[in-house]
Amino acid sequence: MENEKTAVKSLEAMLNMLPEDLTNEEKEKVAEIRGMLKNISKKIDREE
Amino acid sequence: MTKEQIDRLIGAVQCGDRKELAKFISDIKLRKDYLTSWRKDYDTEHKIEIAVYRDIMAQIENDGYEYFYSKTLEDESARELLTGLHDPEKIMRCFEDSDELEFDNCDKIEMIKSSRDVGLIRACLEGKIDGVRPDDEQKLRLITASRDIAFMKECIAGDVKVRLSKKDKQVLIASSGDIEFIKEYIEGKLKGVRPNDGDKRHVLEMSGNVDLIASCIEGKLKGYNPNDMHKFYLMLPVVQELDDEVKLTVLKGRVHENDQLGEILATFSSLSEECKKYFEEYLAYRRLPTDNLELPFKILTNLGPEAFGGDRAKKRLAPEAINALGEETIYSLFNYNAASWAVDRKAIEIDKIIENPEMFHAYEQFRRTFAQEQPTQFMDKRNAITEFSKYASLIGECLSGPLTSEETAILQAVLQDGQVQINSKEELPAFPEKRKEMVEELIGDDPYNALCYLLTGKNSTEYYFVNAGQLTRAMQDFGKESADFAITKALNEFIELIGGGMSVTQQKKVLRAYNNDLQNEFTAEGSQVAEFRKAFRDIELQIRRMYGKELADTLIKDELPHGEADEKGNETIQLAGEDFKMLVCGIDTYKQGTGNFAQMARGKKYISTTLISEKHLSKAGATRYYGFRNIGENALVTESNYAKYPHPLTELERESEFFSADKLSENNQVNQVMLRREYLGDDGKMRDITPDYIVCFDGMIDDGDREEAKRLGVPIVVINTQEYEKRVKENSEEKAEPAVEVPAEYENTKKDMMDILRNARKKCTVKSQRVAMGKIIAEMEKELQADKNMMH
Numbered sequence: 001m002e003n004e005k006t007a008v009k010s011l012e013a014m015l016n017m018l019p020e021d022l023t024n025e026e027k028e029k030v031a032e033i034r035g036m037l038k039n040i041s042k043k044i045d046r047e048e
Numbered sequence: 049m050t051k052e053q054i055d056r057l058i059g060a061v062q063c064g065d066r067k068e069l070a071k072f073i074s075d076i077k078l079r080k081d082y083l084t085s086w087r088k089d090y091d092t093e094h095k096i097e098i099a100v101y102r103d104i105m106a107q108i109e110n111d112g113y114e115y116f117y118s119k120t121l122e123d124e125s126a127r128e129l130l131t132g133l134h135d136p137e138k139i140m141r142c143f144e145d146s147d148e149l150e151f152d153n154c155d156k157i158e159m160i161k162s163s164r165d166v167g168l169i170r171a172c173l174e175g176k177i178d179g180v181r182p183d184d185e186q187k188l189r190l191i192t193a194s195r196d197i198a199f200m201k202e203c204i205a206g207d208v209k210v211r212l213s214k215k216d217k218q219v220l221i222a223s224s225g226d227i228e229f230i231k232e233y234i235e236g237k238l239k240g241v242r243p244n245d246g247d248k249r250h251v252l253e254m255s256g257n258v259d260l261i262a263s264c265i266e267g268k269l270k271g272y273n274p275n276d277m278h279k280f281y282l283m284l285p286v287v288q289e290l291d292d293e294v295k296l297t298v299l300k301g302r303v304h305e306n307d308q309l310g311e312i313l314a315t316f317s318s319l320s321e322e323c324k325k326y327f328e329e330y331l332a333y334r335r336l337p338t339d340n341l342e343l344p345f346k347i348l349t350n351l352g353p354e355a356f357g358g359d360r361a362k363k364r365l366a367p368e369a370i371n372a373l374g375e376e377t378i379y380s381l382f383n384y385n386a387a388s389w390a391v392d393r394k395a396i397e398i399d400k401i402i403e404n405p406e407m408f409h410a411y412e413q414f415r416r417t418f419a420q421e422q423p424t425q426f427m428d429k430r431n432a433i434t435e436f437s438k439y440a441s442l443i444g445e446c447l448s449g450p451l452t453s454e455e456t457a458i459l460q461a462v463l464q465d466g467q468v469q470i471n472s473k474e475e476l477p478a479f480p481e482k483r484k485e486m487v488e489e490l491i492g493d494d495p496y497n498a499l500c501y502l503l504t505g506k507n508s509t510e511y512y513f514v515n516a517g518q519l520t521r522a523m524q525d526f527g528k529e530s531a532d533f534a535i536t537k538a539l540n541e542f543i544e545l546i547g548g549g550m551s552v553t554q555q556k557k558v559l560r561a562y563n564n565d566l567q568n569e570f571t572a573e574g575s576q577v578a579e580f581r582k583a584f585r586d587i588e589l590q591i592r593r594m595y596g597k598e599l600a601d602t603l604i605k606d607e608l609p610h611g612e613a614d615e616k617g618n619e620t621i622q623l624a625g626e627d628f629k630m631l632v633c634g635i636d637t638y639k640q641g642t643g644n645f646a647q648m649a650r651g652k653k654y655i656s657t658t659l660i661s662e663k664h665l666s667k668a669g670a671t672r673y674y675g676f677r678n679i680g681e682n683a684l685v686t687e688s689n690y691a692k693y694p695h696p697l698t699e700l701e702r703e704s705e706f707f708s709a710d711k712l713s714e715n716n717q718v719n720q721v722m723l724r725r726e727y728l729g730d731d732g733k734m735r736d737i738t739p740d741y742i743v744c745f746d747g748m749i750d751d752g753d754r755e756e757a758k759r760l761g762v763p764i765v766v767i768n769t770q771e772y773e774k775r776v777k778e779n780s781e782e783k784a785e786p787a788v789e790v791p792a793e794y795e796n797t798k799k800d801m802m803d804i805l806r807n808a809r810k811k812c813t814v815k816s817q818r819v820a821m822g823k824i825i826a827e828m829e830k831e832l833q834a835d836k837n838m839m840h
Contacts, residue, residue, distance in 0.1 A: 003585070004531040010579040017565065019561075029544075032541065
C-alpha cells in the first residue's frame with residue numbers, strides 16, 4: 001500500500017501547486033479530484 | 049433511412065406497437081439493445097421516441113434527420129428549433145432546452161458537427177458552449193467536419209484554443225484530401241508543424257493519394273527526401289504507377305513488411321530470374337511455421353541482408369549475435385511483430401551486445417533493481433536490448449566500478465526514462481537539467497504530451513488512458529475495488545483538468561511549475577512530481593490481462609463431447625444443447641477468398657473473432673468458420689459487444705475496451721473479440737493463434753470444410769442451432785417476470801405536468817423549470833416504484 005499512499009500524497013501535492021487564479025469550473029474539478037483522493041486514502045486505511 | 053421508413057417507424061412509436069417496432073428495427077438492422085433500455089427505463093411515449101431516435105440518429109442522412117425530428121416532436125418550438133439543424137443560432141437555442149430534449153454531450157457534438165459552421169465549431173473547441181465538452185477525438189472530428197482548410201490551418205498553427213498532438217495534426221492534414229494542403233506540409237510551409245522525413249511519409253501514406261505518393265517515390269515532390277523513399281509501404285495502386293526500376297528499389301527495402309508481395313510482383317513487366325528467385329524464396333519464408341530459422345539463414349546466405357530489411361538483420365542473424373543473445377531471443381526478434389517493428393524502425397542495434405556480451409548480462413542483472421517486470425521474459429529481454437544498445441558506454445563505465453547511491457538513482461532514472469542521452473558517468477549529474485530542457489521544449493511544441501510525460505514518465509502515445517466506464521466495469525467484473533484503479537481514475541481526471549480545459553497560458557504555467565519541481569528529484573528537497581512518477585502504475589496491461597485470462601479460462605471451462613469419425617473420415621463433434629463457449633472467425637465473408645486459414649492469416653497482425661455460446665449464436669455471415677478454444681491470456685487485444693472494428697485496423701491496441709465473457713454476448717449482437725495472431729505465451733515464448741476446430745451449423749458441412757479440417761488436423765464441430773434457440777426460448781420463458789402495467793393516471797398526470805411547465809416558460813427561467821421538473825418526476829417515479837413493489 002506504500003506505493004498507493006505515495007501516489008495519493010504526491011497527487012495532492014501537485015494539486016496544491018496549481019495557480020490560484022483558476023476558473024470556477026477548474027476549481028470545481030480540483031475539489032472533485034480532492035474528494036476522489038480522500039476516498040482513496042480512506043480505502044487504503046481500511047485495507048490496512 | 050428513407051422517408052417511408054421514417055414514417056413507418058413513427059407510426060409504430062405513436063401507436064405504441066412494440067412488435068412492429070421490433071420488426072422494423074430488425075428489418076433495417078439497427079442495434080437492438082435500445083429495446084432493453086426502453087423496457088427498463090422509458091415508460092412514456094415521449095421517452096420512447098427519444099430512446100428510438102437517439103439510436104437511429106447515426107443512420108439518418110441529413111435531410112431525413114430534419115424530417116425525422118419535425119415529424120416526431122410534438123412540441124412546436126422544439127420542432128422549429130430542430131428543423132434548423134444547420135443554423136448555429138437555432139442549434140444554440142435548442143441546447144438551452146437540451147435537458148427536456150434529452151440531448152447529451154455526444155448528441156450536441158453531433159449537431160455542431162453536422163452544422164459544419166466554423167464559428168460554432170470554434171466555440172465548441174474552445175469550451176465556450178455550456179455543457180458541451182468534446183474529447184480529443186471529437187475535437188479532431190469537429191475540425192475535420194468543418195471542411196475548411198483555412199480553419200484547419202489556424203488550428204494547426206495554434207491560433208485556435210485547441211490542443212492538437214503531432215499525430216492529430218497529421219491526421220487532419222492527411223484526411224483533408226486537399227493536395228495543396230498536403231504539399232504545403234511536405235514542403236515545410238505550414239505554421240505549427242515541423243515534419244521530419246518519417247512524418248511526411250506517414251502523412252502521405254495516410255492520405256492514400258496515389259499520385260502524391262508516386263511523385264514522392266520517384267523523387268519529384270519538392271520537400272521530400274529521396275533517400276527516404278525506400279521506406280514507403282508499397283500499396284498496390286501506387287506500385288502500378290511506378291516503373292520497374294524504381295519499384296524494385298523501393299520493394300527491396302520494404303519486402304519484409306509487405307503482405308502483398310505476390311500481387312506486387314505481378315505488376316512487373318519484366319523481372320530477372322535472380323529477382324524472381326529472391327522474392328519467391330522470401331514468400332516461402334513468410335509461409336513457414338515461426339519456429340524454424342533454417343530458411344531465413346539460407347535466404348540470408350544466398351540473397352543478402354536486403355531480404356530482411358538491411359544490414360541490421362544480417363547482424364541479428366550472425367553467429368556472434370546468436371552466441372550473445374541465444375537462438376531463442378534471435379528467433380523472437382525475427383518473429384514477434386512488435387519486436388521486429390521496434391528493431392527495424394526504432395533502430396535497435398545489437399552491435400554493442402555482440403562486442404561485450406558479459407556486460408550485457410551484467411546489465412540485465414542490474415535492471416532488475418529498478419525496472420518493472422514485464423508480463424513475459426521476452427519483453428524484458430527486448431527492453432534490456434534497447435536500453436543497453438542506447439547507453440552501452442554509460443552502462444559499461446558505471447557497472448565496472450563502485451557507484452554512490454545518488455549515482456545509482458540517477459543511472460536508474462536515465463535508463464528508465466530512455467529519452468535523455470547521457471554518455472558517461474561524469475555526465476550523470478547533468479541529467480535533471482537536460483531532462484528539464486527537453487521537457488521545456490516539449491511544453492512549447494506539444495503541451496499535452498509534456499503533461500503525460502511529466503506525470504507518468506510516458507508520452508501520450510505510450511500512456512493508455514483507461515476510461516472511467518472501463519474502470520468501473522473492471523471493478524464490477526472482478527470485484528476489484530483496489531486503490532490503483534481509483535488512482536488511475538483520479539489521474540485521468542487530473543490530466544483532463546490540466547490538458548483539457550485550461551487556457552494554453554495557464555496550462556504552460558502549470559507544466560513549467562511541475563517541470564521545475566521534477567528537477568529537484570535528486571536533491572534533499574525532493575520532488576512531488578518525481579514521487580508520483582515512481583508510484584505510477586499503468587493499469588491498462590493489468591486490465592487487459594484480467595480480461596484476457598477470464599476469456600481464456602471461460603473458453604475451456606466446458607468440455608466438449610467426444611468426437612466421432614464420420615463416413616468421410618473427419619472427426620465430428622455434435623453440439624445440440626450442451627454448454628460451450630467458443631470464438632469463431634468467419635472467412636471469405638465479402639469476397640471469394642482462398643478458403644484457407646494459413647493463406648488468410650499471412651501478414652496480418654490481428655484476427656477478428658466472435659464469442660458464441662449456448663446462449664448466444666449470433667455471428668457474421670461467412671463461407672467458413674474456424675473455432676478457437678485454446679488461447680493464451682496475452683492474445684486479447686480489445687473487445688466490443690457489437691461488430692465495431694473495420695479493416696484495415698489501425699492503432700487497435702489503444703482501444704482498451706473489454707467485457708466479461710457473459711456481458712460480451714448479453715445483447716444478442718454480433719460481438720467482436722480481436723486477438724493477436726502472434727502473441728506471447730504464458731511461458732514467454734511466441735505462440736500463433738491456430739484454429740482448434742472447423743465450425744459448421746445445422747449439419748451443413750461441405751467438402752471444403754472437410755479438406756480444411758484435414759489440412760489443419762482438427763475436428764469439425766457441428767452446432768444444431770435449433771436446439772440452442774429452443775433452449776434459450778425455454779429459459780427466457782421461465783425467467784420472464786409478469787408484466788406490470790403502468791397506471792394510465794400516471795402517464796396522464798405526467799403529461800399534464802409537462803404542459804403546465806411548458807406554459808410556464810414565459811414566467812421563469814429554463815433552469816428553474818428543469819429543477820422543478822426534475823423534482824416532480826423524481827417524486828412520481830418513487831411513487832410508481834412503490835406501487836409496482838406493492839403489486840408484486
